[in-house]
Amino acid sequence: MSRKRKPASLSDIAAASGYSIATVSRAINHHDSVSAEAQRTIDAVVAKLDYHTTNTLQPPKSTTIAVLIPNLSNPFNSSVLEGIQNAAAAQSLNVALLMVKEADTDIDYYLNMLKDANYCGVIALAALPDNQTAYQLNHEIPVVMCSEYLEDTEMSYVGINDNTAAQKATDYLTKIGRHHIALINATMNHKYAREREAGYKQALQRASLTLDPDVILHINSIRYNLALSKVTDLLRSRTEIDAIFASSDIFAIAALEAARHLGRQVPNDLSVVGFDNTFLATVVSPKLTTIKQPAYEIGHEACEILQEKIARKNAPERHEVLEASLLVREST
Template structure:
């Protein structure tokens, strides 16, 4: 009997392609590839055929993060619990969820050094049917990839130039309203107390502040702008006190958070600066403390409850209908004039 040699070929298993790999190979955007693979939204016939062929050729597999339809729990991604503004947003989400027999789970997330794997790992062991992101997602590519795996709505803080669903306000216009008001009442040395500009809302509120100064023919002074990396009263109090002590010509403060504005009121009291006679203060958000402090705080009112409620309504629609269109809802913010100006 002749000896027969059986050859066994060993080869390294090819790593499955990612959504971004398919996008790079096809020449289409992550958003288009995501729509084509999930069959959610409009995609041209040519794009669909191209992407389908690459999916088969490149061994792409959908990550099994999307849970069965029977799931009734939505995840709300939140960066921290220190900002009272978020409580009203969460109330709106909760009430809308209750109306549709949905449960709400809060997930504390970090806002820096995140990527798609971070979110997928966080969601993989629980039965969530959708996500509302109060915490800023890092970029559109990560957001599209997450939305491909599970329905996502961005709430309050959202990405620029995105196709994904979001609910929020126009922060630039809102900041212009606040600063315009201060210039109309005769203030000429207006300080800005802002968050750090890694946040979209902080960048846009600062842009609105600058635009209003230009309209009033006032010079922008970088030394009159503070960037505070956390919305915390004690941190803001220390920094605003130092600013008012060294820049005595300041006659108004626009703070991009009511917490910052309340700290400014205390700093002024400590330094003997009378509000509103010598110093006008405007906040942002209209949290419940705005009418508790003395003097009562002039502020920009964000429709926080409505933002949360509408975000949950949009998410419910995306959960219920696979091809539900992405929606962008920009609600109006208004100026409430009280005793601090």
């Protein structure tokens, strides 16, 4: 008895045709951006491999979008979710939050998560692992990446330029006379962390300041207690540090408490800049200088792009990079 042959996948079509998954997906959906030669080649491979274009996920019948979120510990996400919710409500769409892991995921992980409920689209606040997985998921259901997005992707996303924003923060610290600036960052598996660290380094180089890898901390979760312990140890051992740039307000507020515990006066002895401009930035003392991300607008725009993709199968992918600004308060 012969085994039933496994149906061809999008990856199989890409491998056999020599084109990327993104191009294959566009060709199957007959986007105008695909060249005539590529369309002919892919069409032939589709026919040869008997690829069925019926999606693994059921055709959308509901009006519910899924929002993939990594955790609820970062208050930045609440403002993004508010923007998504308001944009969804304006189009009579419901919003379902799905808690997802960000490590060791693949296309089957997402398909299995989504298959039991009939969603009409996905907004990913959690980082997707790579472009291949993202393209495959987008082929099954409309997807928009929100805040955290992949480098060199053709898929729709809304976010900021994290590198430029980090340069603004670090440039400001150098201009007010700080020379020993530490960085409190997330781990480098996040695109935003890589870009913010690159921006910090570029600003130090521009100011002719020495880059010291030992004053860069990488913290694997945006949690206050975890950051407090690590920043306290850093400030205790490196008394020359006169400024901290933190890649989240949570980390920055931990730095304020670490300084208080060690008797360091903010901003006289130590300047602190955060990132995100969450509600916490104005309820701490001293009030926090921070990079303002347009969190609500990021969520709102992402949902509007998703609505367009749901309504029109061949809607073009869109890349929206919004402006981030520096808000100077009492901590500097």
